[in-house]
Every structure is written in C-alpha cells, then in structure tokens.
Amino acid sequence: MRLLENLNDNQREAVLHTEGPLLILAGAGSGKTRVITHRIAYLIKEKQVPPYGIFAVTFTNKAAGEMRKRIVDLIGPTGEGVFIKTFHSAAVYMLRRYGDRIGVQKSYSIYDQKDQESVIKEILLEMRLDPKHVRPSSLSSKISEIKNRQEMLDGADITALMPRGHAYNFQEIYEQYHSRLEKNNALDFDDLLIKTVELLRHHNDVLETLQGRWHYFMIDEYQDTNYAQYLIGSLLASKSKNLCVVGDDDQSIYSWRGADIRNILNFEKDYSDTRVIVLEENYRSAAPILEAASSVISNNSCRKEKNLKACRGEGERVVWCRASNEYGEAEFVVNSLIRLRRQEGFSSRDFAIFYRTNAQSRVFEDVLRRENVGYRVVGGLRFYDRKEVKDTVAFLKFLANPVDSVALERVINTPPRGIGKATVDKIFDAAYEADISPWEVIEGEIALKGKMPKGLLEFKKIILTLREGLALVPHKKKLSDITGDVLELTGYIRSLEEENSLESRSRLENIDEFINSVYEYEERNPDVGLDQFLQDISLLTSEEDPEARMSEGNNLVTLMTVHNAKGLEFPVVFLTGMEEDIFPHFNSSDTEEGVEEERRLCYVGMTRAMERLFITSAEVRRRYNESVFREPSRFVFEISGAVLDSLEYTSNGYGYSGGPSERRYSSRGASSALNQGDRGTENLVSTLTADEQEERASAEADRKFRLKESVLHPKYGRGIVTRIEGKGDNTKLTICFEMWGNKTFLEKYTPLEKAP
DNA sequence: TTGAGGCTTTCAACA
DNA sequence: AAAGCCTCAA
Numbered sequence: 001m002r003l004l005e006n007l008n009d010n011q012r013e014a015v016l017h018t019e020g021p022l023l024i025l026a027g028a029g030s031g032k033t034r035v036i037t038h039r040i041a042y043l044i045k046e047k048q049v050p051p052y053g054i055f056a057v058t059f060t061n062k063a064a065g066e067m068r069k070r071i072v073d074l075i076g077p078t079g080e081g082v083f084i085k086t087f088h089s090a091a092v093y094m095l096r097r098y099g100d101r102i103g104v105q106k107s108y109s110i111y112d113q114k115d116q117e118s119v120i121k122e123i124l125l126e127m128r129l130d131p132k133h134v135r136p137s138s139l140s141s142k143i144s145e146i147k148n149r150q151e152m153l154d155g156a157d158i159t160a161l162m163p164r165g166h167a168y169n170f171q172e173i174y175e176q177y178h179s180r181l182e183k184n185n186a187l188d189f190d191d192l193l194i195k196t197v198e199l200l201r202h203h204n205d206v207l208e209t210l211q212g213r214w215h216y217f218m219i220d221e222y223q224d225t226n227y228a229q230y231l232i233g234s235l236l237a238s239k240s241k242n243l244c245v246v247g248d249d250d251q252s253i254y255s256w257r258g259a260d261i262r263n264i265l266n267f268e269k270d271y272s273d274t275r276v277i278v279l280e281e282n283y284r285s286a287a288p289i290l291e292a293a294s295s296v297i298s299n300n301s302c303r304k305e306k307n308l309k310a311c312r313g314e315g316e317r318v319v320w321c322r323a324s325n326e327y328g329e330a331e332f333v334v335n336s337l338i339r340l341r342r343q344e345g346f347s348s349r350d351f352a353i354f355y356r357t358n359a360q361s362r363v364f365e366d367v368l369r370r371e372n373v374g375y376r377v378v379g380g381l382r383f384y385d386r387k388e389v390k391d392t393v394a395f396l397k398f399l400a401n402p403v404d405s406v407a408l409e410r411v412i413n414t415p416p417r418g419i420g421k422a423t424v425d426k427i428f429d430a431a432y433e434a435d436i437s438p439w440e441v442i443e444g445e446i447a448l449k450g451k452m453p454k455g456l457l458e459f460k461k462i463i464l465t466l467r468e469g470l471a472l473v474p475h476k477k478k479l480s481d482i483t484g485d486v487l488e489l490t491g492y493i494r495s496l497e498e499e500n501s502l503e504s505r506s507r508l509e510n511i512d513e514f515i516n517s518v519y520e521y522e523e524r525n526p527d528v529g530l531d532q533f534l535q536d537i538s539l540l541t542s543e544e545d546p547e548a549r550m551s552e553g554n555n556l557v558t559l560m561t562v563h564n565a566k567g568l569e570f571p572v573v574f575l576t577g578m579e580e581d582i583f584p585h586f587n588s589s590d591t592e593e594g595v596e597e598e599r600r601l602c603y604v605g606m607t608r609a610m611e612r613l614f615i616t617s618a619e620v621r622r623r624y625n626e627s628v629f630r631e632p633s634r635f636v637f638e639i640s641g642a643v644l645d646s647l648e649y650t651s652n653g654y655g656y657s658g659g660p661s662e663r664r665y666s667s668r669g670a671s672s673a674l675n676q677g678d679r680g681t682e683n684l685v686s687t688l689t690a691d692e693q694e695e696r697a698s699a700e701a702d703r704k705f706r707l708k709e710s711v712l713h714p715k716y717g718r719g720i721v722t723r724i725e726g727k728g729d730n731t732k733l734t735i736c737f738e739m740w741g742n743k744t745f746l747e748k749y750t751p752l753e754k755a756p
Numbered sequence: 757t758t759g760a761g762g763c764t765t766t767c768a769a770c771a
Numbered sequence: 772a773a774a775g776c777c778t779c780a781a
Contacts, residue, residue: 060771088771113770132765132776189771257770359767362772379770413757420757455757539771563769585768601769624766625772 003042003074007034014244014277015039018047018216021271022244023264027308028293028607029284029569032246036218037067039244040082041074043216051081055214055236057090059221062543063567083214087229088189089539091196096532098206102199107531109186109397109404110538114385116140116177116188118406122428123176129168143174147190148258150227153197183437185403190258193228200235211239221567222247222267226258234270241271249304250297253563253601255593265304282308282607284569286315288643289613293606295640300596312610320578320615320636321647325627326360329618330367332649333574336614337557338371340572348374350571352558354605356583360576361559368557372717374739376551378560383545384537388496388507389514393534395486399466400530403437415495418455439463462489470530479533480518487511502714508749517546554741562605573609575602578617578633602635615639704747705733710755716740718755 004012011031014024015038026032040056043049058064064084071079085093095104111119117136124131142163152158162171181188187195200207217237219225222245225233237243245267252261268274282290287310294308323329333353340346353364358380368375383389391414398407405428413419430446431438442460445452452460469485470477487493493511496504521533528536542548543564558570562583577583583602588594606613617632705711709721716737723734723744731747745752 086771110771192771254770256768357768416758418757422757453757541771561769582767587768622772 003038003045007031007038008281010277010279010281011035011038014279015042017275017277018043018242020241021267021274023267023274023276024244024246024279025276025304025306026246026248026279027282027306028248028251028603029282029290030279030308031281031283032220032279033067033070033567035279036220036246037070037074040071040218041079044078044082045075049216051078052083053214054082054216054218055090056082056084056218057087057220057233058084059086059224059567060541060543061086061089061539062541063220065544086539087225087232088192089536091192091232092535092539094196094199094206094210095192096535098199098203099195101203101206102195104187104195105185107185107401108535109184109401109407110192110535111181111186111188111406112538113137113140115186115406116143118409119177119180119184120173123173123180124168127168127172127176134166134168139170139173142170143177144188144190144258146174147194148226148228153194153227153231180405183403184405185401186406190228193226193232197228197231197235200232207235208239210236215240215242217243219243219245220247221251223249223252223261223264224254224259225263227260227263228258230260230263243271250300250306250600251566251604253566253597253604255597278306280306280308281311283311284610285310285607285613286312286611288315288317289606289609291643292318292613292639293603295643296599296606296635296638297603299638300599301592302596316612317643317645318606318613318615318639319645319647320617320639321649322617322619322632323649324618325620326363326577326618326622327367328649329576329616330363332616333364333576333614334367334371334373336574337373337572340612346572348555348557351574352560352565352568352570352572352608353574353576354560354562354565354608355577356562356585356601357577358561360582364559364576369717372739373557374554374737374741375557375559376548376554378548378558379542379564382540382542383510383513383547384540386507386510388492388511391492392483392487392511392514393537395490395492396483396530397534398439399463399470399482399486400534402439405431405438408438411490412459413455415490415492417458417491418453419459423453423456465489479522479528479530480515482530483515483518487515502751505749505751509746509751512746512749513546513550520546550743551740556740562601565608566604569608569610571610572612572614573605574614574616575605576616578615578636579621579630580633581630583633583635599635602633703731705752705754711735712753712755713737714751716743719743 004015007015011034014022014035018039024032024035026035036056040054043054044051056067058067064086068079068082068084071082083090096106099106117140120136120139121131124134124136146152146158146161149158149161151161159171162174164170181191200210214236217233217240219233224247233243233245245264247264249261249264252259255261268276285293290308290310297303321332323332337351341348355361355364361377361380365375365377384393391411394407394410397404398411401407409424412424427438427441431441434441434446442456466485466489470482493508496508496511521528521536525533562575581589584595584598588598615636617636618630620627621630622628703724705721705724707721707724711719711721713719713735716735717739719735719737719740721733722736722742725732725734729748732744733747733750733752734742734744735752736742
C-alpha cells in the first residue's frame, strides 16, 4: 500500500488509527504534515470516507492550501473535496449558512484590530476621555482577553473580570464597544469564533446537520487553540468521537491571543480512551542544531519531557556572533549569506532571516539592497492593509453593509470632496440622536436642516448610483465590475492620476494589483458574491496576499518574524536580535510564564533550521534614534557549549574565538551559482516567442519602453524588459531584475525609468 | 475644509 | 528615523 510507505512505525500507526480520539504529540520536524496528509488520504482511499466528510483545520489559509495540494498529489482530484480551512474561515463558513439563527446577517463586516481601535476611539471621545491617556490598543487587547476567557464563553458572570480602579469605567467601554459593533453589523475576529460556539451550542438541529456531514476531525497546531476553538472542535466531534489533534506543547507561542496550552495537556483527560502517539524522530535539523534547541527548551519547567532524535546525522555547529551594532549584525548576516551562496552552493531561497519584531527588518533590508541580494519580507504590512487598497475595500464594505460606520468614515471624504471633521461629526451626532445609521442621515438629508454641503450631496449620489448598479443586475454583476465602478465613480483613480507623484503612481500600481486579485478570485470562485469576497479577504494573512504570490517563483531570501516562521523550514537560518528586552521581549520578561513562552518562540525559531543556524546580537542598538547598550539574550547562554561556536564580527572580517569546523558540503556544490533561481537576464531575453518578436516590431514606435531595454525601478533597481503585453493604458511590462527575478507592471502607473 | 509644516510619539507577536 | 497628530494660513 503506497500510502503507508515512507512512514516510520509511529507515523504509520497514527495514519492507521482512524477511529476514536487520537493525540499526536509531534516534536519539531517530525513529519507532522506528512502524517496529517497521509491520514486524510488513507481515510478516503482505504476507509472509503467521502472527502467532504472530513473536517481539518490548520493555522493559515496558506498551510491549508498546501495540505490540500499534498493530498491531491497522493490520491488525485478526489482530494479537492476535503474541508480544510483555518478555524476562522471554518467559522465564517458555518455562520454564512446558519448565522441567521443567531442574528448574524449575511452582509456583516469583519473588523480587524485597526477597525476595533477606531470604534474604541470614538467611544472614548464620546465619554470625554483622552485617547492619549487611555490607549485604544490596550483597551482592545483587554477586551479580547476577556472574550477569550472560559467564563465568558460558558455564559458565566463576567463583571468580576472587568478591570477596576481606572479613571474610566472599563465595563461601560466594553459594553459600548459591543453595542457599536452590533449597530454596525460587524464582528471582530473573536466574535467569529464566539458566535460559532453559540450557534453550535444553542441550535441542536444545526449541530446535528453538521455532525451528519463531518465524521472525521483533524486539528493541527492544537497547542495554539483557544477555548472557543477547543469548544468548536469538541462540539462537532462529540458525536463521532473521531477527533485527531496534533501539536507540540514546546511550540505554543500564541497565549497572548488566548491560546490555552491546557487544551493539549488535558486532551487525555477529556477523552478517556485516547490513543497517544509520540513522534520523536526529527528529520529536519542537523544534530548540533537540534541539540542546541533542546538545550534551550529544557530550561522550561512547565512542559512534557521529550527526547528528540536527530535522524539527519551530524552537521555544522551553531554559530553565535555578537556584532558591535545593528548594522554590523546585518552585515555579518548578509556577508555570511553571500559566502555560503558562493562557497557552499546554497541558493538565495535557502536562507531565512528571523527577528522578534517587525521593526527590525529595516536594517536587514538596507544592507541586502546595498549588497544587491533580492529578498521578500513576509508579514508586516499586509497588501490589504495598504491605504489605497483599504480605501477601495472600505467602499466595497460600505456597499455591502450600509450600516458599517467605520467603513463610511473612511470613505466619506475619499478622495477629498470637501467633507471635513465638522460635517462628519454632525452626521454621526444626528445619527446617534435619532438612533439610526449615519448613512440614513445622509440619505434622508436630515443632518443640516436642508443645507447639505456640496460634497455630501456628491457622495450620496455616488453611493446611490453604485447601489443602483448593484440592484439592477444582482446576479450577474461581477466583483471586478463592482470594483471598477467604485474606482471610476468615486474619482479615486482620477485623483491619484492627477497627483502624478512617485507615491501616487505606486498607489495606482497597488490598486491595479488589487483589481488583478479580484479577477483571479472571481475566476476561482465564480458564484461568490460581494459579502463573501469581503469576508474571505479579511481573513487572509500576508503570506496569502497577491504580492507574496507574485514573488513566490523568484529566488529570494526570506525575512520574517519568528511567529511567522511557525511550520516552515529553511536550510540556513539566521536568528537575529538575540538580546535581552528584545528576545525575550521587554513586555514578557517580568513573569516566568512570559519568559517561558519567549523561550518556546526561540525554540521554534531554532528548529526551523535544517543545515546551518546562525544566532546574532548587537552590542549597541539604536532605538528611537538613541544608541543603547545591549545584553545578549539569556537564551544564548542556555545553548549547550558543546555545539556552539562564538564569533566576533568587525567590518574588516571575522575573528574566530571558537574554532569553527572547516567541513564543507560536498553534496551541494554542483547546484551552486547557476542554480535555476539565479536566473541570468540574457537567458530570458533569448527565449522570446515569435509572437513577442512581432509584437515588438508592430508597436515599438509609440511605446515608452522597448524589449531588451535596460530600466531602473526605485525599489528593485536595474532590470531588463522581457515582455510587453496589452495596448494603451493596459500595457503591461514584465521586467527581469538582476536580483529579484521577474515582476510585472502596468506601464501607465509604474515608476520605472529608462536606465542611463 | 485643506494640506503643509511643526511637534509628539512610537518598537510585540496575528487571524 | 519615521509615522501620526495637531495647528494654522489660505
């Protein structure tokens, strides 16, 4: 049976144990994803379980997509039908079908952290509190903390949980917040899960319907589930009891989001007949790396003892380098990377640079760019969080959900049409007085006693026209058409075109990219309406956004936070900024639990490395533009000396104090510099098709750029035009950059220039 | 009402 | 250093 080949005994047992509760404690690099995908494939192929009868959740939509792909690789297109999602998108799925039972309308908006904060800020102003003293961000995290409490979900009295002794009344803010969200027909991320629990708990017919559909459940990264997720899993699986959870208590890193490690620790107590399988063979990391990581994590007191075995065998020792400042640190990283690429046959995509906080990426970006090394930053600002994209989405949100006042506030004066703060205040006050939505105030023109400002009338007309368009052909109107209408009618594109600055052109470029992503979405989901589209993109992470997908094929170094690194692996890892107050982070350092979670995070970072692991710190770092001396992280000193080499770095070169090994990788040498990823520009140009040659001849005269021409981009540097498609305003240029590979731009908006 | 220019604050992680 | 907030002239 092919499905059971290439599995070790424990993995095979996990695949074969299909009935009843199963707990898989999967150490780092122990082939967890392999087990999950094989298990699902086995259920379908050998146990004749229909694909739609399997419910699986993972951590990101991307991981879900990859898992589905691997299942399809194993058993063919049948595997497409498996329900694999994140908890949040599974919640959206259930709420879409049955939300009306608990008063959740189809058109609700999903509020992210920024939206939450702007709601809270409004409340504070209304309560005459200063948002500078009482920070909306800390209130929103406090609210979230309460909503993740067991008491809250079990319907107990939560007034005792409300913080007291502040100058403000927390409970009042808490209640106001929820009444506003309700008025706006909006749910935050926590609500998605909470409402789903409510649905499953109080509507037995719904629960039974779903239990009739799903008979087998798999939950990945179980150590990072919160109480609501725990309940959703338990409720759905309560009938069949075929619940398989996979996780590693040492990799629990989301307690700040409400994740409760007890979910995995108590699983055996919840289900008395649980079968427990421990996967301890690590197939990922060279022995010294695994030993280094194990020596760090062993300092945690609250954990299940385990004994990971390095199956990969010996390899290079871990290197710790303390540079004089953060630039020295980045130079060390980039120089090492270039050296490894040249001497040991690694390719750019083999490298990852990890850091604790997003802000640390900048210095690495500076140095990488200076040294002409292409990179991609994962996380940080999402594509959908860019101002221009958010504005466009806010228009769509407002069309779908007219009572969404957060979206309204965002777009009412976008682009500027003469509606200032005073007018907006009047509208919102009038809405509050009459207990109606701000839009109803505008529509009924009851804000200013007949004297509507010109811009407001204009706004009203735009929205009415757009809505008319929606209503006329409700079933045929395509998402891309709606988006096009919005950008057209609101004058958003026009105003950016008129601005015609470097910045506005880059914004137009992003809007164009957004339109492209709408087209793509529409092709993949032909029958999906505006509501669902908006809810879907609200749940996307940066790894899944269009920009990330664009750079996917290219051979680039990866930069990301350690949190984002969860579940991934790289041949060479640089774990940077290993200093007290950064890692462990200042805000976690004062409690033992806080430090232990940071230590687990460090463990996650270290165990991503397959062949080489570098750990770096700086002696001095600039913060708020002030130089501060830094202590090396305590975690560095916890690494077993037997596998660690210490290194000092000065700009002149390396000064070894620990005598690193001279061994080289003989196995990889051949694939080095001419690796397919290190594409030369010459090659690409010579592969032009006849069509393209012809295209070139016919349209060359009136074009700004020509094929093979050398161009300069403010971000990507020098490149060469390898493809020209489309005509007029739709002309698209594909440029092959020396360090970044191929990227496509709309000629009309791109900040490209002819190279001198 | 707008937008430029000055002043203040910010750097924790994410669906 | 850079983003965000506020003020004030037009």
